[in-house]
Amino acid sequence: MDVLITYDVNTQTREGRRRLRKIATACQNYGQRVQLSVFECTINQMQLETLEAKLLGIMDVEQDSLRIYVLKTGREKALKVYGLDHYVDFQDPLIL
Amino acid sequence: MDVLITYDVNTQTREGRRRLRKIATACQNYGQRVQLSVFECTINQMQLETLEAKLLGIMDVEQDSLRIYVLKTGREKALKVYGLDHYVDFQDPLIL
Numbered sequence: 001m002d003v004l005i006t007y008d009v010n011t012q013t014r015e016g017r018r019r020l021r022k023i024a025t026a027c028q029n030y031g032q033r034v035q036l037s038v039f040e041c042t043i044n045q046m047q048l049e050t051l052e053a054k055l056l057g058i059m060d061v062e063q064d065s066l067r068i069y070v071l072k073t074g075r076e077k078a079l080k081v082y083g084l085d086h087y088v089d090f091q092d093p094l095i096l
Numbered sequence: 097m098d099v100l101i102t103y104d105v106n107t108q109t110r111e112g113r114r115r116l117r118k119i120a121t122a123c124q125n126y127g128q129r130v131q132l133s134v135f136e137c138t139i140n141q142m143q144l145e146t147l148e149a150k151l152l153g154i155m156d157v158e159q160d161s162l163r164i165y166v167l168k169t170g171r172e173k174a175l176k177v178y179g180l181d182h183y184v185d186f187q188d189p190l191i192l
């Protein structure tokens with residue numbers, strides 16, 4: 001299942017900057033950073049629930065915003081990209 | 097059709113900051129800003145194509161990143177939100 005995670009963290013405080021780093025690190029373990037605050041993850045339901053719990057444990061719901069979109073038809077059908085694209089498709093054949 | 101637009105613009109130059117403002121303004125005309133660089137739009141195919149053309153006319157494909165996700169099953173089924181949520185559902189009854 002392809003999942004998109006976007007977040008805004010209030011970084012006006014040192015604590016906020018720490019939350020931002022921890023949220024990015026948590027997402028990094030499950031997917032790819034495609035934009036500054038946007039991750040694409042190909043994960044199963046259990047991994048999604050685990051990641052959600054981790055992110056909820058990090059964020060401050062009074063100051064931060066977290067949006068999780070499940071791309072039910074898959075990222076290929078859903079997505080159009082223009083300009084810089086940092087996504088690496090590990091399904092593609094690796095040509096050495 | 098529910099569409100998600102996410103972007104990263106290189107704002108190290110004045111020109112970049114101008115592009116950022118213009119991209120946000122263009123998106124504002126078609127949807128709602130739900131996070132700093134994330135917009136949700138409920139639009140038809142023609143509007144999507146018009147908006148895409150506008151955004152492509154503004155961005156610098158060498159420096160900026162634009163991702164457009166069509167949420168084929170609709171935002172309600174796709175999305176989970178935690179923390180701050182700036183989205184206003186205009187379909188909801190307005191209680192005065």
